[in-house]
Amino acid sequence: MAQHNGFIELHLIENTGENADKIGLLTAEFVHYTDCQQLKVWLPKSEYNKCDYGIYKIVNKLTQDIVEQELVELKVSGNTQMLFDTLCLSDGDYSLEIEHPKGGKHYLHFQKHAEGFVPEKFRPVEPPSSDDTMRKMFW
Numbered sequence: 001m002a003q004h005n006g007f008i009e010l011h012l013i014e015n016t017g018e019n020a021d022k023i024g025l026l027t028a029e030f031v032h033y034t035d036c037q038q039l040k041v042w043l044p045k046s047e048y049n050k051c052d053y054g055i056y057k058i059v060n061k062l063t064q065d066i067v068e069q070e071l072v073e074l075k076v077s078g079n080t081q082m083l084f085d086t087l088c089l090s091d092g093d094y095s096l097e098i099e100h101p102k103g104g105k106h107y108l109h110f111q112k113h114a115e116g117f118v119p120e121k122f123r124p125v126e127p128p129s130s131d132d133t134m135r136k137m138f139w
Helices: 133-138
Strands: 008-016 027-032 037-042 055-060 066-071 081-085 092-099 105-112
Touching: 008 027, 027 105
Parallel strands: none
Antiparallel strands: 008 105, 027 037, 037 081, 055 066, 055 092, 092 105
16 A cells, blocks of 8 residues: 655534534544654544444545545544544545434545645744844843
8 A cells, every 4th residue: 555644734624414513523633753644533522422423434525435434433442532544545635524423424624735745834943043133132
């Protein structure tokens, strides 16, 4: 399987369908390491157990291909956290769709960038200027 080491940028987290305003929102984070990367997703706290959820699927938005699909209960670690290895995802726009037991779906829209492109929020902070002018003026 080919590896695609580009960064993932999270765009939109929303709920759709029946009871969309009553099922709480997902929380998500992308973590990038030198040799691996993960998309971490937390289901909202609720009275439902992970076994109550339906399926989740990751969909390539351009082609509408389902990249991954499984029962939520098989992906959840603990009660709320889902970990996705994202090295296999090629560049493009994706959505993660999770069926909620109350009806409706959780959606996470994200973009996988080409390797080498680093979104602004992942770029290292520039070191402070080595210009000593201001310090010398006041000391």
